[in-house]
Amino acid sequence: MLKDVTFGQYYPAQSFAHSLDPRLKILMLIAYIVALFVAKTFYGLALCALFVVAAVFISRVPFGSVLRSVKGILFLLIFTALLNLFLHTGEHLLVEWGIIHIYLEGVLFAVFLMFRLIFLVLGSALLTLTTTPVSLTDGLESLLKPLKYIKFPVHALALIMSIALRFIPTLMDETNRIISAQKARGADFETGNLVKRVKAIIPILIPLLISAFRRAEELGDAMDARCYTNSPNRTKYKKLVFGWRDAVAALVAALLIAGVVLFNVYAYDICPAIYSYVVML
């Protein structure tokens, strides 16, 4: 039953990573992404790798679950790698075959970009694996709060996200029920050409839309009856509290960026012999 499965890819566990403040986790992810893009060297990349592997270890999410997220960008990975392999020029020619020239620099650069993408996805996946959609929403709302001074409806946006999250399982249930009902009336969703399959969706889509509108109307009434207003005097029960764990994590994130920058600056001093194979940008 769909409703028994938590929406999203949240992996329930008790860990340091799970208990962190969602705002901090979002900020850490941003810091980590910045670090990934600031890093010009394999040293920096290795530091990011160390960070994300340590984070996965701390989160108690099985490595397999985290790695699965890479599957989704497999095509993009291969495409980027091949493109750079063939187009990047350098000094050390490895293969020459007709119009195809592959240089050592090209291979290294392709590998560099691939790892950057993989680490990017791993980090983001880790955030969604250790944070429920609800607390992600809370975190985003809290982070966006300053925007209300430029009249941006932060609260309304947060409420919209919260309601959307709340109704996803309900509507998935409903979709399944409608599919079953139409199947029982001989509807066929599995065979036929594209046009036929698109047409087959109509008997699902229309009842689903009508139901969604009906639910929206009823929800609107229920919210009105519970005194809903969009006034600034609204209070918020849930308050995110910053604890010592969060301070530790913030420090680690700051160290990560500092480390990456240091590697960028002092890459030559570490080992001059391999300098040109380590620095990519």
Next chain:
Amino acid sequence: MSNLPEAENTPAAEDFTALSFKNVKFWYPESQAPAVNGVSFSVKKGEFVSVIGHNGSGKSTLARLICGLLEADEGSINVWGIELAGQKNLFEVRRHTGIVFQNPDNQMVASIVEDDVAFGPENLGVEREEIGRRIEQSLAAVGMSEYRHATPTRLSDGQKQRIAVAGVLAIRPDILILDESTAMLDPKGRREVIEVVRRLNREEGMTILLITHFMEEALLAERTIVMNRGEIVMQGTPQDIFENGEALLTYNLDLPEITRIADMLRSRGIDTPPCLRPEELAASISACAAARGLTSLSSPRVSPDEGAKSGDWDIDIRDLTFTYSAGSPFASQALKGIDLHIGEGEFFGIIGHTGSGKSTLIQHLNALIKLPQANKKYKPKKPAKGQNPPVMPRLTVGRYNLADKKCDFLSLRADVGMVFQYPEYQLFAESVFEDVAFGLKNFNKGLSPEEVKERVYAAVRAVGLDPAEICEKSPFDLSGGQKRRVAIAGVIVTRPKILILDEPAAGLDPLGKREIMELLHSLHSEWCKTVIIVSHDMDEIACNCTRACVVSEGRIFDCATPHDLFARYDELLSLGLDVPLTAKLCRILKEDGIDIDCDYTPQGFVSAVAAAFEGGERRA
């Protein structure tokens, strides 16, 4: 509320008028007749008032007028001393009223219980610590404290509805309105919600306005208001209202079952005064026996069960098990070994709680859920050495073997029609004709337009509608009852041999329920061989089914005639299920030394009681 601090402006006077309507009229846009037509009534503080009326009588409109979700066109509405006029006092009025709607899913804004309960106080600008206290108190008041951090979608409907009540209580309303809040719940969920409402009224002195279709619920009130076509037509104690059965019939309401039984008993010479509770009726039957000097009465035994019928369209289920999300951390076993035989020609009932596995069971019958070995990719596993091969489920429906990969599942679905709960929600086509024809065209691709027309018209006629009048209309322009009939026509149009209906009467008013059951009987005799209904309503099962089974926690508790099944009333009650009214009566009478054996239909019960009296008199 006693344990909660009173709102600052709550007047303390005992005879304070909590709510009053003066000659209120309301029209929905584009409708000729007013939905509420000159209604005047008032409710005192702490009073428990129930409102009954057929679908469309205006009772829900009434509720919406009170909390200002609709604005009256004429007349005046006063809520807790505040005159509701336009948008002016809207917010003030809503602080004093709380309303719980029908569909528990459509009232929740958050994915965590405490966040949802916090929504109301947040809107009122209550400070954080106080919101925390209110969440605690509100959840305690509905008995859901331990679910504070739970996800509402994983709760039962009854629990969800109690969360909805808690969400409303957190606003600290003075008047609680329930707009058919129990209509979508199973009997257990209904009892849970009603228990909460009664306690709030008794212990906290909450003013309650309970809008309902269920007579047993309306009875709990101190006063009942009857609505018909937008007007209040009767008002008084539930006793006065329900004892005046003739009047109720003229307002498109059904007589309560108990009144009907008491009337029948009177016509058989057993003088039972009108009453509303099974205990009272049983007591007056006993008193009647005692007055005639009759002791230890017993009715003739009902002839034993003739056993299940059989024919070409039997259903045979053996060792059926099913697990949702098998192999994942969310796996849950819905069926734990079902053996069941349903014979051709039966009117079969399936009883069970929400989540008992009955929906999973019926979806196997037309292969919406296939047996594992019928899936294309299935390969039998070799059993480990020294172990017996696993027992595979078997399932045959007529000539179809559902365990066979090569079974023609499409024609199976044409022969086994399935009507889901609230089937009207699956209508989609531009016209009734197109919608009804949808299944027919899917199953029989080669039909000529004339044949299609002929068969669609026949199906529409079979569900009691006039094809000439209705076929060109949009299904969305029909009334609720008509929509349901059209949806049923869309299933029976293929002339299925077996028709399965999940809660066919859910959400209908009593008269609508009776009409649907009559429709099913006419389909059973003229259209399909076997009818299978899934129902919570035990009286419905007792009155209509030849046999029934009880599914509990993925197993068959019992499968028998209503006579044999409901004789086990104590066990059924301990499973948390309901029993028919007649079974309740038999149970009480037995304690008084009157042993009634009957098929648990009202007629059967009355005849058995009459026979017991005659037998007793002959002996005397």
